[in-house]
Amino acid sequence: MTDRQNTGIPFPDELEHLSYICEILEEAMEKAEADVNRKDREYMKQKRYMVEYRGEIDPHEMFQNELALREIDRTGAFVTGIRDRLARLKESPYFARIDFAAEGRGKVMKCYIGRFAFTNDNDMLIFDWRAPVASMFYDCEVGPAGYDAPMGRVDGQLTRKRQFKINGGVMEYALETSSNIQDDVLQRELSRTSDEKMKSIIATIQKEQNQIIRNEKADILLIQGVAGSGKTSIALHRIAFLLYRLKNRLSAQNITILSPNKVFADYISNVLPELGEEPVYELSFYDIAEIQLEGVIGFEPDQDPLENRDEAWAERARFKSTLSFVRQLDRFIERLPELVFAPADYTFGRFTASAEMIQSRFASYSKYPVKDRLRMIADDIHDRFATDNIMEDDIPRAGTILKSLNSMLKVKSTLALYKAFYQELGLPKMFVPAGKKTLEWADVYPFLYLHGAYAGLRESAVIRHLVVDEMQDYTPVQYAVLNQIFKCQKTILGDYGQLINPNHRHSLEDLRELYGDAEFVELNASYRSTCEIIRFARRIQDGALEPIERHGEEPVLIQCPDRAAEIDCIANMILEFEKSGHATLGIIARTNRDALALYEALAERYEIHLLSPESGSFANGVSVASIQMSKGLEFDQVIVADADSRTYATPYDRSLLYIACTRAMHKLALLYTGERTKLIGEAGREIFV
Numbered sequence: 001m002t003d004r005q006n007t008g009i010p011f012p013d014e015l016e017h018l019s020y021i022c023e024i025l026e027e028a029m030e031k032a033e034a035d036v037n038r039k040d041r042e043y044m045k046q047k048r049y050m051v052e053y054r055g056e057i058d059p060h061e062m063f064q065n066e067l068a069l070r071e072i073d074r075t076g077a078f079v080t081g082i083r084d085r086l087a088r089l090k091e092s093p094y095f096a097r098i099d100f101a102a103e104g105r106g107k108v109m110k111c112y113i114g115r116f117a118f119t120n121d122n123d124m125l126i127f128d129w130r131a132p133v134a135s136m137f138y139d140c141e142v143g144p145a146g147y148d149a150p151m152g153r154v155d156g157q158l159t160r161k162r163q164f165k166i167n168g169g170v171m172e173y174a175l176e177t178s179s180n181i182q183d184d185v186l187q188r189e190l191s192r193t194s195d196e197k198m199k200s201i202i203a204t205i206q207k208e209q210n211q212i213i214r215n216e217k218a219d220i221l222l223i224q225g226v227a228g229s230g231k232t233s234i235a236l237h238r239i240a241f242l243l244y245r246l247k248n249r250l251s252a253q254n255i256t257i258l259s260p261n262k263v264f265a266d267y268i269s270n271v272l273p274e275l276g277e278e279p280v281y282e283l284s285f286y287d288i289a290e291i292q293l294e295g296v297i298g299f300e301p302d303q304d305p306l307e308n309r310d311e312a313w314a315e316r317a318r319f320k321s322t323l324s325f326v327r328q329l330d331r332f333i334e335r336l337p338e339l340v341f342a343p344a345d346y347t348f349g350r351f352t353a354s355a356e357m358i359q360s361r362f363a364s365y366s367k368y369p370v371k372d373r374l375r376m377i378a379d380d381i382h383d384r385f386a387t388d389n390i391m392e393d394d395i396p397r398a399g400t401i402l403k404s405l406n407s408m409l410k411v412k413s414t415l416a417l418y419k420a421f422y423q424e425l426g427l428p429k430m431f432v433p434a435g436k437k438t439l440e441w442a443d444v445y446p447f448l449y450l451h452g453a454y455a456g457l458r459e460s461a462v463i464r465h466l467v468v469d470e471m472q473d474y475t476p477v478q479y480a481v482l483n484q485i486f487k488c489q490k491t492i493l494g495d496y497g498q499l500i501n502p503n504h505r506h507s508l509e510d511l512r513e514l515y516g517d518a519e520f521v522e523l524n525a526s527y528r529s530t531c532e533i534i535r536f537a538r539r540i541q542d543g544a545l546e547p548i549e550r551h552g553e554e555p556v557l558i559q560c561p562d563r564a565a566e567i568d569c570i571a572n573m574i575l576e577f578e579k580s581g582h583a584t585l586g587i588i589a590r591t592n593r594d595a596l597a598l599y600e601a602l603a604e605r606y607e608i609h610l611l612s613p614e615s616g617s618f619a620n621g622v623s624v625a626s627i628q629m630s631k632g633l634e635f636d637q638v639i640v641a642d643a644d645s646r647t648y649a650t651p652y653d654r655s656l657l658y659i660a661c662t663r664a665m666h667k668l669a670l671l672y673t674g675e676r677t678k679l680i681g682e683a684g685r686e687i688f689v
């Protein structure tokens with residue numbers, strides 16, 4: 001036993017076991033280190049040989065050497081991976097132990113569960129948290145239990161469940177539990193200070209979360225979860241689980257996360273590497289549009305709907321944000337044959353393809369885009385002419401036929417078609433280009449939807465699992481396009497209680513209608529914030545939010561006589577924060593412009609970061625952000641600025657204020673001048689400065 005071990009641990013057998021495991025891990029680590037060094041030496045030697053004899057080696061031998069070098073590089077990466085995993089295991093080898101007696105086997109199996117599996121001489125010393133047997137730790141209490149093994153169901157008795165916190169090889173605490181995942185451990189985890197990046201939660205995954213993570217079957221999984229219910233964490237753990245389970249069929253390159261912005265992408269980027277998996281690719285709806293519209297048409301990024309006061313612009317955005325708008329587009333697309341195509345006889349020498357034949361082919365290829373249909377018809381005509389060509393005359397090439405077919409199109413581009421759509425509706429004012437051959441953001445996805453029907457979209461052949469986070473921020477037509485590009489398994493998650501765009505007129509029911517076959521899960525327990533903060537947030541917007549029993553300070557409402565006093569008050573709170581031992585403080589303003597103004601007022605005096613739509617990363621310390629930019633993030637402490645009755649007044653502001661307050665883990669303050677916002681209901685702890 002190492003003398004660094006915590007002697008307050010009530011299970012001496014566990015301290016001994018940990019020492020034993022640490023010793024074996026140390027040996028394995030030394031061996032892995034030696035393997036890495038050996039591979040490094042082999043690589044250097046091979047490389048030196050190739051450089052020294054470059055002129056003398058014949059091309060064939062050079063090629064063989066290149067192959068050998070690549071092989072050394074590959075195995076080198078493999079052994080480095082093993083060494084890195086062992087290093088992580090040495091820090092914290094496991095977090096739980098379950099004892100299980102399978103029916104009819106007599107013997108009790110002791111399973112230690114950790115981040116990765118570890119075997120020694122064919123002895124499974126640590127099970128990966130994703131192994132089938134480990135599911136009992138999350139799902140079952142002591143007593144009758146079972147799990148689904150690859151060979152079938154295994155039932156039996158769970159006779160013991162212990163939980164540990166091991167840090168730097170030292171056991172910090174150990175608990176024996178009879179229920180599933182003791183609240184005690186969960187509370188300890190939730191009470192910790194935040195981190196620069198999101199952390200894995202494998203030691204405290206809750207039963208209902210585990211069911212989502214281990215769901216291999218659902219093609220579309222739709223998760224509606226309240227603020228702080230762990231949706232993003234679960235989605236990332238589900239990815240890690242699928243990568244483990246479908247090892248030979250799915251790799252990190254086959255997975256993409258659609259995330260709202262680069263700051264959020266950076267914030268979540270550590271979870272998968274922490275779980276020993278490669279990071280996955282992250283995309284935004286903007287990126288997808290850029291890929292699909294390259295060389296077709298330009299577009300403008302979205303504007304902040306809270307800052308743009310142009311009512312006509314807002315109305316256009318609202319019109320395109322509904323499910324019935326997608327249905328209108330669908331009806332228009334159904335009529336494409338008559339709208340865009342006027343078939344005529346195609347004649348070449350003594351050969352003719354009749355207008356009727358062309359029309360009937362056009363109709364029978366109805367599931368393909370118009371342009372593809374014409375290509376297919378051109379091939380058909382060419383084949384028919386070739387078959388009929390017994391005199392071996394010249395016949396036109398398919399490309400030549402296609403040119404003639406193209407000239408039968410009444411509408412020559414998606415843009416013309418898109419304009420025609422609004423003409424047909426009798427609503428031409430609903431389409432206003434942002435500039436010459438440039439769309440405004442609200443038109444980008446409707447345009448893409450029509451483009452898919454007219455010219456076709458580039459489907460992704462590589463992506464086999466797509467995660468969409470903050471699902472409530474995207475309109476039905478965006479999903480309709482997404483479904484055409486990514487025809488793969490999807491995890492779609494978000495919270496319709498956190499709507500941010502006042503011009504979006506769609507609901508969870510619309511999304512469920514769009515994904516009729518989806519498996520739907522609701523999560524109501526909230527893990528991020530203290531009971532006091534959750535109770536406060538529920539006064540702003542009453543939802544299904546249920547706190548975990550964890551307490552902290554009551555949120556405070558602070559009235560300041562004027563703007564200068566509000567800034568001074570924030571400045572004092574920054575100083576207090578710096579002494580607090582907390583890692584992150586978020587100062588949240590309503591819009592990006594407001595956030596910039598606050599930042600400018602404070603940046604000279606304090607080291608603070610501004611999170612703007614252009615920012616690329618999230619860091620510890622003090623951050624100033626708009627509500628839009630703070631979505632999905634969390635801070636130990638939050639200051640909501642300008643919580644007055646003018647800034648937060650409408651039903652939409654209710655949702656905004658709710659988002660801002662639910663970013664806080666431990667401490668929350670709202671500052672205002674003039675009259676306090678009326679959206680908070682009865683006052684809590686109020687302070688007047």
Ligand SMILES: Nc1ncnc2c1ncn2[C@@H]1O[C@H](COP(=O)(O)OP(=O)(O)OP(=O)(O)O)[C@@H](O)[C@H]1O
Pocket residue numbers: 186189190199201204205206209225226227228229230231232233234494495527528631632633634662
């Ligand atoms: N089972 C758990 N054990 C420990 N911590 C958890 C658990 N579930 C969630 N958390 C923590 O709760 C916080 C919120 O998680 P996450 O950001 O995934 O929630 P969310 O539902 O995506 O939130 P929001 O919609 O408000 O952005 C994180 O700090 C996460 O680590």
